Amino acid sequence: MKKIINDPSAVVDExxxxMVFAYDGLVERLPETNVVHRKHSKNGKVGLVSGGGSGHEPAHAGFVGQGMLSAAVCGEVFTSPTPDQILEAIKASDExxxxxxxxxxxxxxxxxxxxxxxxxxxxxxPVDFVVVDDDIAVEDSTxxxxKRGIAGTVLVHKILGAAAEEGASxxxxxxxxxxxxxxxxxxxxALSPATNPEVGKPGFEIGDDEIEFGVGIHGEPGYRREKLQPSKDLAAELVKQLKKEFQWSGDEQYALLINGMGATPLMEQFVFTNDVRELLAAEGITLVFKKVGDYMTSIDMAGVSITLLKLEDEKWVDYLTAPVNTISW
Structure with missing residues (x-):
């Protein structure tokens, strides 16, 4: 295992x-917690809290700030944060x-x-919540x-964050x-697995010439393993699965998020994005909003995901494009 770390058990703390040193104008750490909280003057808006296991950076702490999350709770690597830590995030975010x-x-x-x-x-x-289950690859998994919650969660952060900033109840x-x-x-x-620094070995094995469709962000099984193929063929398979789920008829408007899994260069992400663009254009889909990059990763996994949001309300576009001040949007 080659990683730029010290003690594997201290990786989240460090x-x-x-993070809070590098971006001390935007965020702070709540004392004696793993909660990253936005620095702002409270104005009575609804607080927005998210979080989960670490290893998915920039999710979720990278989206803390003006226009998105009030706080993010960082669990240990691939491990849910504890209720007491989440409670501290709630208390700090309540305005x-x-x-x-x-x-x-x-x-x-x-x-x-x-x-x-x-x-x-x-x-x-008062606290309410939503559960994000955007991963269409498998119905039940580890x-x-x-269905699992993956990169689409970031679009939820963005849209709800904008609504809260606007004063929604x-x-x-x-x-x-x-x-x-x-x-x-x-x-x-996925093209290669992630290696959890606290475990010291990859979460699953895959051949140098293999890829697996539908692998989860913790290395959970996907739905099919095949030999490595060109980007356009990977894109065609994933778009085919999305079409099956959406049952689109063309002339519909969507937001697109192409997400790198942690070890996929932007060069490759943009090649893949171009292939997705051509496929969706051939389907008559209009992409009103597009974003490409690493937003919900899996440590050092090589791979890419597609997220599509059907824009059923024109206000959602306003929320997606509303200005923010965060580390990673």
Whole structure:
């Protein structure tokens, strides 16, 4: 294992220290926690909290700041944060009108965030949440009942964050989230596995000449393994699966997020993006919003994912393009 780290058991603590030092004008660390909180003057908006296991950077702490998250809770690598840490994020994010939580669909995350909600209720802080399950690759997988939450979560952060910044109430954000999440679908492909620094070896094995469609962001199994093929063929397979889920008829508007898994160069991401562009244009799909880069990674996994959001409300475009001040958007 070759990694630029010190003690593997201290990697999350040291990562957070480095992050808040580098971006001390934007974020701070809540004392004695792994919570990254935005520096701002409170103005009464609904707080927005997310988080999960570390190893997916820049998610989620990279999206803390004006226009997106109020706080992100960093669990240990690929491990859900604890309820007490989530509660501290809720308390710090409450500006008097409640807190909304964005949770990825993993059993540990759901259990711990819901426990934190119960604890916040006892302190008279109104809390609501949505569970993001955008990964269409498999229905049930390791750590998950139902579909997994992956890169589409970042679009939820962006849209809900803009709505909160605009002054939406807790109930209005909940209503928006419940409409938004079913309109987001994602799917990815892996070329190589991730190596958890605390484990010291890859999470799964794959041949040098193989790829696997639908691998999860923790290395969970996908739906098919094949020999390595050109970018245009990878794109065609993933777009085919998305078309099957959306059942689009053309003349529809979408937002597109091409997400690198951590070790995929931008050169390759842009080649892949061009292939996706051509495929979607041939389907008659209009892409109103596009973004490419590393947003929800899996440490050092090589691979890429596509997220499409069907734009069922023109206001969503305004929210996607609203200005933010964060580390990584």
């Amino acid at each position: 990562m957070i220290k480095g 008097g009108n409640g807190v909304f939580m964005v949770i990825k669909n993993y059993s540990g995350d759901i259990m711990n965030f819901e426990m934190a909600k119960d604890l916040a209720d006892m302190e008279d802080i 750590y998950t009942a139902g 807790l109930s209005e954000i909940k209503e928006l989230a419940d409409k938004l999440v079913p309109a987001i679908k994602s799917i990815g492909v």
